[in-house]
Amino acid sequence: MQQPGLKLEQAPPIAVPFRFFLTAPLFLLAAAALLAWSGAASFDARATPAALAVTHLVTLGYMAMVMLGAMLQILPVLVGTPVPAARAVAGAAHALLVVGAASLAAGFALGQPLATRAAAWTLGGAFAVFLVAVATALTRVAVRSATVLGMTLATAALAITVVLGLELAAMHGWGIAPPSFALRELHPAWGLAGWTGLLVAGVAYQVVPMFQMTPPYPPPLARGFPVAVFVLLAAWSAAAWHGDVPGLEATLAVLLAGGYITFAVTTLVLQIQRRRRIPDATLAFWQIGMASVALASAVWCVRAVRPEAPEALDLLIGVLAIVGGAVSVIAGMLYKIVPFLGWFHLQASVGPKGAPHMKKFLGDSPQQLHVRVHLVAVAALCAAALWPQPLVYVAAAALGASALVQFRNLVLAARFYRAELARAPATGA
Amino acid sequence: MPSINATMSGDHRACDARFATAEGAAASGDWTQAAAEFAAFRDAMERHLKLEEEALFPAFEKHTGSAAGPTEAMRMEHAEMRDLFERLAAAAEARDGDEFLGLAETLNLLMQQHNMKEEQVLYVLMDESLGSEAESLLAALAH
Numbered sequence: 108m109q110q111p112g113l114k115l116e117q118a119p120p121i122a123v124p125f126r127f128f129l130t131a132p133l134f135l136l137a138a139a140a141l142l143a144w145s146g147a148a149s150f151d152a153r154a155t156p157a158a159l160a161v162t163h164l165v166t167l168g169y170m171a172m173v174m175l176g177a178m179l180q181i182l183p184v185l186v187g188t189p190v191p192a193a194r195a196v197a198g199a200a201h202a203l204l205v206v207g208a209a210s211l212a213a214g215f216a217l218g219q220p221l222a223t224r225a226a227a228w229t230l231g232g233a234f235a236v237f238l239v240a241v242a243t244a245l246t247r248v249a250v251r252s253a254t255v256l257g258m259t260l261a262t263a264a265l266a267i268t269v270v271l272g273l274e275l276a277a278m279h280g281w282g283i284a285p286p287s288f289a290l291r292e293l294h295p296a297w298g299l300a301g302w303t304g305l306l307v308a309g310v311a312y313q314v315v316p317m318f319q320m321t322p323p324y325p326p327p328l329a330r331g332f333p334v335a336v337f338v339l340l341a342a343w344s345a346a347a348w349h350g351d352v353p354g355l356e357a358t359l360a361v362l363l364a365g366g367y368i369t370f371a372v373t374t375l376v377l378q379i380q381r382r383r384r385i386p387d388a389t390l391a392f393w394q395i396g397m398a399s400v401a402l403a404s405a406v407w408c409v410r411a412v413r414p415e416a417p418e419a420l421d422l423l424i425g426v427l428a429i430v431g432g433a434v435s436v437i438a439g440m441l442y443k444i445v446p447f448l449g450w451f452h453l454q455a456s457v458g459p460k461g462a463p464h465m466k467k468f469l470g471d472s473p474q475q476l477h478v479r480v481h482l483v484a485v486a487a488l489c490a491a492a493l494w495p496q497p498l499v500y501v502a503a504a505a506l507g508a509s510a511l512v513q514f515r516n517l518v519l520a521a522r523f524y525r526a527e528l529a530r531a532p533a534t535g536a
Numbered sequence: 537m538p539s540i541n542a543t544m545s546g547d548h549r550a551c552d553a554r555f556a557t558a559e560g561a562a563a564s565g566d567w568t569q570a571a572a573e574f575a576a577f578r579d580a581m582e583r584h585l586k587l588e589e590e591a592l593f594p595a596f597e598k599h600t601g602s603a604a605g606p607t608e609a610m611r612m613e614h615a616e617m618r619d620l621f622e623r624l625a626a627a628a629e630a631r632d633g634d635e636f637l638g639l640a641e642t643l644n645l646l647m648q649q650h651n652m653k654e655e656q657v658l659y660v661l662m663d664e665s666l667g668s669e670a671e672s673l674l675a676a677l678a679h
Contacts, residue, residue, distance in 0.1 A: 184649050187606075187657035250660045317648035320556050382556035383644075385563045385637065447645045459619035465645070466638035 119179060119193035121452040121524075126201050127176025128441055129521060132514035134168025134208060135434070139507030141216060143500060150495035153421045154291065160215035165429055166298060167208035167230065173437045174306060175200055175237050177444060178258075182241065185313065186248045186255050196240040203233035214279065223280035227273055234269045238262065257309030257333040264301030264337065271297060289347045299428050300363060301340050304400075305333050307436055308370055315374055318443060319381035319390055324373060332370055339363045360411035364404035371401040388474035392439025395482055399431025422492035430506070431485045438481060438513060442474050445517060449524040457531040468520040477512045484509040540592065540670050541659035544584075548651045551580050555647075559640045562633060570636070571628045578621050585614045591673055592662060599665050606658055613650045617643065 138161050142149050145157035152158065179197055183189045190196060207230035214223030241262050248255050271294040277283040312329045315321055323329070343359035346352060374397045378390060403424050410420050446465035454462035484505035491502035558573035593607040620643040627636040663670060 184653060185656065187653060250657050252656050252660070254656060313652055317652065318644075320552050382553060384556075384560055443645060447642070450642055451646075454616065459616050460623070464623075464635070464638035465642045466634070 119183075119190070119197070121448055123193050123197040124176040124180040124444070124448065125521060126197065127172050128445060129514075129517055130201070130205060131169045131172040131437075132510045132517065134164050134172065135510035136507055136514065137168065137209075137212070138164035139503050139510055141212065142506065143503035145216070147495040147497075147499050150419075150422055150491055150499055152418060153425065156215045156218060158422075160212040162425065162429070163215065164208060164212045165434065167204065167211065170303065170429070170433050170437060172201075172204060172208075173441065174303070175204065175233075177440065178241060178306070179237075180444070180448070181310070182244050182258070186245070186252070186258060187250065188244050188247045190240050190244045192240065196236055200233045200237045203229045203236070207233055211276075220280045220282075223276055227276035227280055230276075231269070231273055234265065238266055238269075253330050254309060254313065257305060257312070260333045260337045261302055261305035261309055264297050264305055264340070268294060268298040268302050287348050289344075289350065292347050293344050295425075296340065296343070299433070300336065300367065303433050304367060305336060307396075307433070308332055308336075310440070311370075311374055314440070314443075315377060315393070318383075319378060319387070320383045321377040321381045324377065328369065328373060332366060336363065336366055339366065357411040361408050364407045364411070367404040368401050371397040371404070375401075386471065386475075388471065388478050389439040389442050391475075391478045392435045392442075392481070395478075395485065396432050396435035396439065399427045399435065399485065403427035403432060419493050423489060426485075426488045426492045430488055435481065435485070438477065441513075441517065442469065445469070445520050449520060453524060453527055453531075456528060461531065463523075463527060468523050469516055473512070473516045473519065477509065477516060480505065480512050481509040538674065539659075539663045540666070540674065541655060541663055543674055544588075544592075544659055545651075545655050547580075547584050548655070551577060551584060552647075554580055555640070555644065559637070559644075562628065562636045562640070565633065567628065567631045574624060574628050578625070581617070581621070585617070589614065591676060595666060595669060595673060596658075596662050606653075606661075610650070610654065610658065613646065616646060617650070620646065 141157070141161050141164060145161070148155055149157040149161050176197070179190050179193055207226050210222045210229065211226035213219060214221075214226055241258075245255065245259050245262065271290055274285045274290055275294055278285050312324050316323050339359055339362055343356060343363060346356040346359055350356070375394065378394065381390075406420055406424050406427065410416055410424065446468035449468045450462055450465050484502070487498065487502040487505040491498040554573060554577035558570055558577050561567075561570035561573055589611060593610070597603045597607055620639055624636060624639045624643065627639060666673070
């Protein structure tokens with residue numbers, strides 16, 4: 108019995124994930140700068156050019172940036188199969204994503220269709236390379252576990268998000284009308300409640316019990332959640348597209364939001380029951396993230412049931428889901444992934460006895476500083492969504508500060524790694 | 537009959553519990569308890585690792601016809617864990633809190649991602665391929 112795809116030791120070179128992780132905070136910083144530059148215009152409505160530019164700097168430049176890099180790293184561990192040509196895939200996807208995210212933001216912010224067209228090509232290329240590589244890895248898995256199913260559905264949701272996004276880019280860049288204007292609802296829904304939410308949940312089932320030693324998620328939730336979310340999202344999309352069954356779209360939205368509230372609250376309750384009680388920045392980021400997801404979902408229920416509720420609530424949902432939810436969880440994960448990978452690759456080069464432990468790469472207090480600054484940024488952004496003038500400037504400053512603290516922290520860890528590697532006798536890598 | 541996966545995963549959780557107690561004691565500066573709990577954790581881990589290396593892995597390798605591949609990677613990670621055990625014991629001896637907690641964080645990540653690979657993939661394959669042989673292996677495990 109041969110297991111050609113089963114290589115449990117496979118970790119891609121450290122440069123594969125690190126280039127994504129070190130780039131991401133710079134896009135968050137760019138989003139904060141653009142927010143300050145465009146002022147309250149970013150918060151006039153959900154779909155102003157300024158709001159779309161800021162949003163995509165965060166969702167593509169920060170979220171997708173880290174999620175792609177982390178997935179190339181974690182797939183071998185989670186499902187036991189390496190991503191083919193990881194180094195080349197990472198190089199191409201990273202370069203195209205950087206150019207694509209920047210051009211899309213420029214296309215929106217400056218009203219330049221040419222930039223939007225460039226973004227459509229480069230982003231289409233970045234995601235195509237990534238999706239082909241990950242789909243190949245997923246078809247080669249040795250064991251079809253619940254985790255594999257979750258990752259597969261998240262990847263499928265990403266593919267749908269990309270196709271919907273390209274349709275919208277055809278409208279902005281080439282003036283080609285989309286088949287339905289419901290696409291403007293569907294694209295963010297698949298990106299956030301599909302790809303991002305399913306990936307976070309799939310990772311949560313593994314890492315929440317493992318980081319803090321909590322009880323495991325209830326099996327029906329762990330197994331049923333990804334499938335339920337995917338099916339509900341598909342049904343909701345059909346209802347939104349046709350729009351002719353009164354109440355159906357709202358009912359499906361409430362069910363979907365209810366699913367996310369259940370997931371977020373379950374995570375918070377499990378974390379209360381954790382065995383490891385020592386203070387931990389990653390835990391704090393997960394708590395901010397899960398509270399934000401629960402709140403975003405609750406506000407989404409209100410909007411679905413009461414269409415006459417203020418439109419500013421849409422902005423609040425976006426801020427809570429994107430910066431409060433996804434950006435927080437990602438920040439927390441980076442503080443485990445980056446020091447661990449640093450230690451892991453260093454001990455492979457210098458031998459385990461010579462490798463400094465994880466907290467030498469980045470101590471607790473710089474991480475805790477980031478937690479506090481980020482919490483202020485989330486609160487300020489929520490307030491600015493409801494009262495843009497003059498709070499948008501406070502929010503922009505806080506978001507910029509959070510991005511800078513994170514960038515400094517990650518650079519410190521990467522520099523420590525490089526210095527230790529240089530100090531080591533020239534063996535191995 | 538419980539599976540290899542259920543039995544060995546249960547053992548992982550039991551070791552985790554001991555680890556968390558030792559770490560908590562070190563964090564609160566109770567070095568007598570930390571050293572005792574850490575020693576108990578290390579013993580439990582050694583039993584677990586030995587069982588894999590001396591019984592489960594060889595049976596699986598005989599079945600697949602290769603000592604390379606997934607079990608080889610698992611053995612390598614066992615060696616990395618043992619190095620960290622050594623350094624943790626020295627830190628507990630020296631009552632060096634920062635060193636102990638930093639090493640504990642590192643060991644937790646190494647151990648948990650290792651367990652994940654075993655529980656998600658390797659044990660599942662063992663249960664599938666070893667069949668009735670698993671029963672006798674598990675009986676041996678009980679002792």
